[in-house]
Amino acid sequence: MVARIVEVEAYRGSDDPASHAFRGLTTRNAPMFGNPGHAYIYFTYGNHYCLNVTTQAPGTPGAVLFRAVQPVEGISAMRFFRPNVSDSELTNGPGKLTKALAISKSLNEHDMTLRGPLFVTDRGKSNFEIWSSTRVGIRSGLDRLWRFYINGNPYVSKKGGLREQQLLR
DNA sequence: TCGAAGATTCTA
DNA sequence: AGAATCTTCGAA
Numbered sequence A: 001m002v003a004r005i006v007e008v009e010a011y012r013g014s015d016d017p018a019s020h021a022f023r024g025l026t027t028r029n030a031p032m033f034g035n036p037g038h039a040y041i042y043f044t045y046g047n048h049y050c051l052n053v054t055t056q057a058p059g060t061p062g063a064v065l066f067r068a069v070q071p072v073e074g075i076s077a078m079r080f081f082r083p084n085v086s087d088s089e090l091t092n093g094p095g096k097l098t099k100a101l102a103i104s105k106s107l108n109e110h111d112m113t114l115r116g117p118l119f120v121t122d123r124g125k126s127n128f129e130i131w132s133s134t135r136v137g138i139r140s141g142l143d144r145l146w147r148f149y150i151n152g153n154p155y156v157s158k159k160g161g162l163r164e165q166q167l168l169r
Numbered sequence B: 001t002c003g004a005a006g007a008t009t010c011t012a
Numbered sequence C: 001a002g003a004a005t006c007t008t009c010g011a012a
Helices: A075-081 A094-100
Strands: A002-011 A039-044 A048-054 A063-073 A130-133 A147-150 A165-168
Touching: A048 A094, A063 A075, A063 A094, A063 A147, A075 A094
Parallel strands: none
Antiparallel strands: A002 A063, A002 A147, A039 A048, A048 A063, A130 A147, A130 A165
8 A cells, every 4th residue: 555645743852742752751652762764653542543753863752643644556455444434534634544554553663764564755746835733632732833734635634723824835 | 550631533 | 512442641
């Protein structure tokens, strides 16, 4: 399966009250303190896995949450993992996309920079506008516009953040 | 050891 | 608007 990342959120450490790493190292958030480019996957609300990729040097917590992706290849497989929903609802949320792509805790701390079961790659330039807004589903850190998404992309999650602003072409 | 909250989703 | 559902965290 192949999907294009269309919506993400940034999380940091002790300077970010919305981050799992705000209060320091714990069993769950340990990947955030590890090597960059690795998966940080956590289970939440008793139902859903959420996928992040770590971003900082070891010892400094930081990660980017995948909030929505656009199906590119293997759409029938995604439909198998998420039956009874329309194509636009297949991957337009952090819990939805992990289910559609069959991502679970077994891939936690996986190196996403190497070719393997789960990795990120650059498929070249496209024309789109990146906008930012407040992050979704958090109660603190609302002063930061750290949700980033492709403006107008139909696979961006419906429930967006506030105070949107345009960033790049 | 226990209680509360949670980077969500689905249903009524 | 509210339930589902359970892991993780922090306080006691």
